[in-house]
Amino acid sequence: MVNFPLLVLLVSFLGLALAAWIGDGLRKRFKPLKEESRDDSGVVLGGTLTLLGLVIGFSFAMAISRYDLRKDYEKTEANAIAAEDMRADLLVPDDAGKVHGLLKQYLDQRVLFYTTRNADRLTQISADTAHIQDELWSAIRSAASRLPPQLQGLLISGMTDIVLSQRSTEAAWLNRIPTSAWVMLLATSLGCNVLIGYRARRTDWIVFLVMPVAVSISLFLISDLDSPRGGAIRVVPHNLISLSQSLHGK
Template identity: 45%
Template sequence: MNPLIAHPAILFVVLIVLMAIATALGAVVLRRIYPVPGDNRDDFNLVQGATLTLLALLIGFTLSMAVGRYDQRKNLEEEEANAIGTEYLRADLIEGPEADKVKALLIQYLDQRIIYYRTRDKDELSEIAVATARIEDEMWKTVRDVARDKPNPITGLVVSGMNDVINSQGYTEAAWINRIPVAAWCLMIAIAFFSNMMQGYGMRGSHVKAVLIVVLPLTVSLSLALISDIDSPRGGLIRVAPLNLLSLEASLKK
């Protein structure tokens, strides 16, 4: 299920086929086996309306969850850029060659973070993780040794800034992993399936069937695909661009 919801285009195709089958199942099979009696039409319309309302609420709440996670990823990208830029300035407080070393490592680290935001390749992600961990280790050892040699408030400020840089990367990683649970996806797709089947079951008139058998599956499929796109940091079209990191890179490399 995870690979499916991580690729919105594929999910859309699967959903529109599934929802069309559900609508056709209700319109063709269920109506022939047990047609809705005329005296029960009002009760059926009530249940149908409640089911579609529930589906709409679920889609709305899930979309809100996805947008919240997207906003969180954007905010954390800004925080990363601020932390790296602040530590780059604080590196000037270090006396000796360690200052240039910290600055050079921060630029390398910044390059890795930009690639992290842009890549879709899993193998490249593994390489980025290794390179990022190595650079973080070197940066931390450098400022730690400076703080041990000269334990004063100034070096403490530099160490604190480096800690913010490393923490911001960890927060970003956690936010990119945090996705809508698979159980929620399964429940929403199941309710969408039965809603489409009920819609097909209650249709009357051949010209109405031709329209409704397309409109509701298409609408539901597009909505769920949009949620998947927003909730997928790498698989969809809607992605967090490292604009703040790129701006910082341009200012540091002048």
């Protein structure tokens, strides 16, 4: 569900509103709290709300850091491909032309990786990316054998940078907020709303809905940042697209 932020927004709002309604129902079913009991429950509610704020803050910080990491790796990929494209000019014209062509195909696949949302299409993109990587390695290994050792190492290290940056990118996209953190967020949120409904002196839905609205919007933003493909806040491959336009314009 966390891959669909709008669904998180809707479900969390309804669940938290239901929790407040349950707390209000418990208050009506049993005798209202006495003032001394209300003070005790107020301490519990205050502590729970503080814990909820901390968990939301930490979760938001984790989502932001993961989003920034995905942006950084996109830039790293673009730099690695651009560097290897320039190093390919050291090869003889025929070999250089082959490597340039394969790098353009590889770059197109990397742009597709960032922009597509379809799972089946992603599987095909991964297969095509691996195939082009193999062709690039074969072409560079063959062409570099005719170069001095220093230049061989330069070309091979550039290909290594391309592969490592691609794998780092995919690892970053799989690095999500742990399920246990989501469970804690939901459990604490539900508990707070039950207590708010139970401690109320009367039924006031304007007050009851303040917490569900605030928390559900927070969960929506966290889910949106933490979902690389399902959310509206996505990493747009500006560097890769700009590089693709530059290489195809040659």
